[in-house]
Amino acid sequence: xxxxxxxxxxxxxxxxxxxxxxxxxxxxxxxxxxxxxxxxxxxxxxxxxxxxxxxxxxxxxxxxxxxxxxxxxxxxxxxxxxxxxxxxxxxxxxxxxxxxxxxxxxxxxxxxxxxxxxxxxxxxxxxxxxxxxxxxxxxxxxxxxxxxxxxxxxxxxxxxxxxxxxxxxxxxxxxxxxxxxxxxxxxxxxxxxxxxxxxxxxxxxxxxxxxxxxxxxxxxxxxxxxxxxxxxxxxxxxxxxxxxxxxxxxxxxxxxxxxxxxxxxxxxxxxxxxxxxxxxxxxxxxxxxxxxxxxxxxxxxxxxxxxxxxxxxxxxxxxxxxxxxxxxxxxxxxxxxxxxxxxxxxxxxxxxxxxxxxxxxxxxxxxxxxxxxxxxxxxxxxxxxxxxxxxxxxxxxxxxxxxxxxxxxxxxxxxxxxxxxxxxxxxxxxxx
Amino acid sequence: xxxxxxxxxxxxxxxxxxxxxxxxxxxxxxxxxxxxxxxxxxxxxxxxxxxxxxxxxxxxxxxxxxxxxxxxxxxxxxxxxxxxxxxxxxxxxxxxxx
Numbered sequence: 001x002x003x004x005x006x007x008x009x010x011x012x013x014x015x016x017x018x019x020x021x022x023x024x025x026x027x028x029x030x031x032x033x034x035x036x037x038x039x040x041x042x043x044x045x046x047x048x049x050x051x052x053x054x055x056x057x058x059x060x061x062x063x064x065x066x067x068x069x070x071x072x073x074x075x076x077x078x079x080x081x082x083x084x085x086x087x088x089x090x091x092x093x094x095x096x097x098x099x100x101x102x103x104x105x106x107x108x109x110x111x112x113x114x115x116x117x118x119x120x121x122x123x124x125x126x127x128x129x130x131x132x133x134x135x136x137x138x139x140x141x142x143x144x145x146x147x148x149x150x151x152x153x154x155x156x157x158x159x160x161x162x163x164x165x166x167x168x169x170x171x172x173x174x175x176x177x178x179x180x181x182x183x184x185x186x187x188x189x190x191x192x193x194x195x196x197x198x199x200x201x202x203x204x205x206x207x208x209x210x211x212x213x214x215x216x217x218x219x220x221x222x223x224x225x226x227x228x229x230x231x232x233x234x235x236x237x238x239x240x241x242x243x244x245x246x247x248x249x250x251x252x253x254x255x256x257x258x259x260x261x262x263x264x265x266x267x268x269x270x271x272x273x274x275x276x277x278x279x280x281x282x283x284x285x286x287x288x289x290x291x292x293x294x295x296x297x298x299x300x301x302x303x304x305x306x307x308x309x310x311x312x313x314x315x316x317x318x319x320x321x322x323x324x325x326x327x328x329x330x331x332x333x334x335x336x337x338x339x340x341x342x343x344x345x346x347x348x349x350x351x352x353x354x355x356x357x358x359x360x361x362x363x364x365x366x367x368x369x370x371x372x373x374x375x376x377x378x379x380x381x382x383x384x385x386x387x388x389x390x391x392x393x394x395x396x397x398x399x400x401x402x403x404x405x406x407x408x409x410x411x412x413x414x415x416x417x418x419x420x421x422x423x424x425x426x427x428x429x430x431x432x
Numbered sequence: 433x434x435x436x437x438x439x440x441x442x443x444x445x446x447x448x449x450x451x452x453x454x455x456x457x458x459x460x461x462x463x464x465x466x467x468x469x470x471x472x473x474x475x476x477x478x479x480x481x482x483x484x485x486x487x488x489x490x491x492x493x494x495x496x497x498x499x500x501x502x503x504x505x506x507x508x509x510x511x512x513x514x515x516x517x518x519x520x521x522x523x524x525x526x527x528x529x530x
Binding site for chain 1: 443471476506512517519522530
């Protein structure tokens, strides 16, 4: 007789760890399978940690979690070829504990999180790839791993296997991802002395800065760039929709190289030592692209379920929250002596609908379409805005009224009044 | 400033445990890549430069430097010609920082 658990969790990222932690704390027998040599060794993120979601799971996480810097300043840059127009928001209120968000390094963070999970009683097996789900009819009854005699059974399987979501796809629960619903992000980590980072970004101690960027760095593709300060390193990257990469025949690492050469960015990473280059897909298809989230004996959490708020650059917090709700659903059903059937797992969806997760997913459901069909937001406007700022700030004997007229004309020529009104309306509708 | 050299320099910083002789990505039908695919987006868009065009026009993949992102599989949406699995447990890219 093969071994059987109450629940198997596939994957030890934020969603899988959150689910496994909750289940183990509630006394269910939990097996967690991770394909990396240790949790985190296959995982990639920017990375920003939002405290709220983690706090609900591990209230004392700040005591020993490996955090880099708490964010006190957010910069939003719109870049032209050789300039940027930006806003910086810095507030000392972000310096009051408990801090709201941090930069982090995922391989370290995931390992720490997993230790908490194991301490709670879950059994973790690493270096093991789950190759298939075991099905009895349409009911998931366990997993097939790549180890010898690798069939393991459970009453429920939580799929926390990441953006590619191979297991649910192989089982026929959802089709292959479409290029328009995923972004490809590439990034590098550059190490430099702590003092240098503090001088360069005007911070002290463990204060940090994040820069989010749009504009010509993505060559008209729907996407963003970012730069985050860690304790002794800076993470820099750029991500764009895969459909745009394909259409425009752009090579991602060349895009990153060119972004690093931008005169506003280059000085920020100068002198750093590049220690790792990573690539990762981000499921940015939004609400309309979400797969079925549960069925007979299974639930999907985190990136595998398309749980990313692309507009607000949120993902790991949604992952943790979905993992927590999936676990709570099973804990409740278990306590009530009810089977983990599709009809009962509907509660998972109800919990998500009640939480910020689905409310936000729904709120931005039209955003991907708006940006896919209106490349001017990534192309024309950044250039126009930059030119406008340059025109107004260049003192050259031309009077300001004439300059204003020139700027107005440049906008009308590129987008027309009607076009601009429509664009405003589209954005307003998408954000509404 | 060749792009091919640059990505190798980047990948050189990474840690891998290569599963020698057991590539986790393969082409299902090589003729399809050669004759039916105009875009060959895999070659352009793979962030690790794993996909190349041979002199004889054949597309090949060497997955040793793969970052396991999934781009090549998803971007081949016109042909679905990429067989893509995760490496065996413990093998493949091992992110130091992630």
